[in-house]
Amino acid sequence: MLSAYSAASVRAAEQPLLDAGHGAELMRRAAYGLTMGIISVLRSRGRAVYGARVAILVGSGNNGGDALYAGAALAARGARTTALLTSARSHPEALATFRNAGGRCLELSLETEKASFCAEAWASDVVLDGILGTGSRGGLREPAASVVAELDRLQGALRPLVVACDLPSGVDASTGEVDGPVLRADLTVTFGAHKAGLLSSPGEQYAGEVRLVDLGLDMQGAPELRRLEAADLAVLLPAPHNSDHKYTRGVAGIVAGSARYPGAALLAVAAASACGPGMVRYLGPEPVAAALALRNPEVVSSQDSPLEVRVQAWLLGPGIDGDDAQDERARDILLAGRAARIPTVVDAGALGLVQASDDGGNAHLVLTPHAGELSRLLQRCGVARSRAEIEASPRAAATEAATVLGAVVLLKGPTTVVADPLGAIYTQANGTARLATAGSGDTLAGILVALLAMGGRDLPTTAALAVALHGELARSAPSTPLNAGMLAGRIPAVWASVTGARPTRE
Numbered sequence: 091m092l093s094a095y096s097a098a099s100v101r102a103a104e105q106p107l108l109d110a111g112h113g114a115e116l117m118r119r120a121a122y123g124l125t126m127g128i129i130s131v132l133r134s135r136g137r138a139v140y141g142a143r144v145a146i147l148v149g150s151g152n153n154g155g156d157a158l159y160a161g162a163a164l165a166a167r168g169a170r171t172t173a174l175l176t177s178a179r180s181h182p183e184a185l186a187t188f189r190n191a192g193g194r195c196l197e198l199s200l201e202t203e204k205a206s207f208c209a210e211a212w213a214s215d216v217v218l219d220g221i222l223g224t225g226s227r228g229g230l231r232e233p234a235a236s237v238v239a240e241l242d243r244l245q246g247a248l249r250p251l252v253v254a255c256d257l258p259s260g261v262d263a264s265t266g267e268v269d270g271p272v273l274r275a276d277l278t279v280t281f282g283a284h285k286a287g288l289l290s291s292p293g294e295q296y297a298g299e300v301r302l303v304d305l306g307l308d309m310q311g312a313p314e315l316r317r318l319e320a321a322d323l324a325v326l327l328p329a330p331h332n333s334d335h336k337y338t339r340g341v342a343g344i345v346a347g348s349a350r351y352p353g354a355a356l357l358a359v360a361a362a363s364a365c366g367p368g369m370v371r372y373l374g375p376e377p378v379a380a381a382l383a384l385r386n387p388e389v390v391s392s393q394d395s396p397l398e399v400r401v402q403a404w405l406l407g408p409g410i411d412g413d414d415a416q417d418e419r420a421r422d423i424l425l426a427g428r429a430a431r432i433p434t435v436v437d438a439g440a441l442g443l444v445q446a447s448d449d450g451g452n453a454h455l456v457l458t459p460h461a462g463e464l465s466r467l468l469q470r471c472g473v474a475r476s477r478a479e480i481e482a483s484p485r486a487a488a489t490e491a492a493t494v495l496g497a498v499v500l501l502k503g504p505t506t507v508v509a510d511p512l513g514a515i516y517t518q519a520n521g522t523a524r525l526a527t528a529g530s531g532d533t534l535a536g537i538l539v540a541l542l543a544m545g546g547r548d549l550p551t552t553a554a555l556a557v558a559l560h561g562e563l564a565r566s567a568p569s570t571p572l573n574a575g576m577l578a579g580r581i582p583a584v585w586a587s588v589t590g591a592r593p594t595r596e
């Protein structure tokens with residue numbers, strides 16, 4: 091499990107070491123890790139350090155200091171290094187070290203030097219972004235902002251590799267929010283601890299690969315957010331006990347699909363069933379049930395009232411829009427659920443049925459909106475948040491919604507957020523853009539209801555687990571075209587590969 095912290099927590103952890111006089115040692119370690127990161131990206135392009143061209147953007151604080159020390163180390167190994175000083179102030183010792191190692195300095199205050207730096211950066215093998223780190227307030231200011239905007243214009247094969255020092259300048263280290271231009275990095279070498287802003291949208295989309303350099307910080311208190319990694323999937327994905335029977339292995343109940351949208355039911359049921367619960371019960375129109383019988387003969391379908399069937403978890407909503415009988419089933423389950431507290435996934439067409447609650451009455455719900463659906467959901471609760479505002483600050487929006495609605499909120503996006511009303515947050519970025527296809531959400535909802543039915547973990551952890559497994563379905567086939575209909579069929583192989591060699595309990 092990966093834990094990520096706010097800028098304030100990282101700085102607080104750094105303080106005792108600074109007080110004890112270890113500041114220079116911390117910078118030395120940070121700069122060494124950064125140097126190694128730059129060397130590795132140079133090697134990835136078949137370039138040796140000797141003779142490589144490295145352009146460095148330098149800010150006024152320690153972030154610029156780290157970048158200058160790394161530049162000095164590269165210059166000492168024969169790289170041609172050019173630094174653009176974006177402020178009248180630069181870390182004095184680092185600047186002196188850089189100059190002594192043969193680094194060239196240009197000043198942004200001089201227009202000709204700015205043009206000369208941009209030309210150098212465009213011709214470089216690597217651009218190092220050391221303008222702002224954890225001490226930044228707000229986005230990049232002029233004139234550095236327009237240099238970054240200009241450098242970011244160069245795309246494609248001609249673009250130099252970009253390495254961010256600690257974080258891409260202009261990304262908020264704590265929230266991941268972005269205000270103004272940011273130079274998109276291929277690699278971010280971050281120091282001391284993972285910054286929550288690098289594991290949150292939209293900041294994560296600017297960071298590229300993130301490598302952590304251990305500085306020996308003693309992080310105190312709860313992390314800002316957590317992320318499940320491959321090793322966690324191996325432990326958390328459920329496995330049957332030899333004493334299990336179909337009911338103890340979990341029954342997933344699904345209210346999905348309609349005459350108009352039968353596909354949503356097929357996708358959700360196929361995904362749920364592929365996860366291996368004891369049983370999948372489907373409630374919905376007869377023609378959809380008939381189609382399901384051909385594709386998933388193991389599924390038990392009926393047109394019953396949900397109050398007459400027993401399940402360990404419900405999924406309500408995919409493709410039920412405009413079907414009165416499905417709508418009534420979903421309403422009945424939500425009403426009964428306030429007492430029965432059966433874990434319930436509320437997706438798509440059922441999201442409009444959820445009311446705000448501050449009495450714990452929704453604590454068994456996992457809501458799975460995308461940004462547009464969340465905007466409408468919040469609107470109904472009297473909170474005005476546009477889709478664009480939610481996409482700019484998804485973590486804040488998901489947390490707000492979890493608090494207002496009293497339910498776990500799984501907000502889908504390039505980095506998916508799972509927020510629970512008690513404050514815990516997971517963010518998962520396992521998926522790729524190849525998952526952004528029609529029906530992908532129905533598959534996620536099916537995986538989630540199956541994992542909830544199989545039980546064993548709390549709601550937010552199970553939700554994060556479902557997002558991670560769903561993401562791995564795309565990641566495991568990086569180069570083939572993918573549609574949602576293919577996803578459920580991939581579950582057994584991906585499940586086997588992530589659980590790997592774990593001991594069986596059978």
Ligand SMILES: NC(=O)C1=CN([C@@H]2O[C@H](COP(=O)(O)OP(=O)(O)OC[C@H]3O[C@@H](n4cnc5c(N)ncnc54)[C@H](O)[C@@H]3O)[C@@H](O)[C@H]2O)[C@H](O)CC1
Binds near residue numbers: 104116149153229282
């Ligand atoms: N955390 C650690 O353990 C270590 C961190 N290191 C590096 O130090 C930076 C943080 O350094 P700091 O000097 O505190 O802050 P910054 O470098 O981010 O810059 C602050 C500097 O910039 C000015 N400023 C603030 N906001 C803006 C803005 N929007 N535009 C322009 N200028 C701005 C502000 O006035 C300050 O002067 C951390 O990221 C690491 O890279 C250590 O090297 C190792 C230990």
Ligand SMILES: [K+]
Binds near residue numbers: 153222257
């Ligand atoms: K930076």
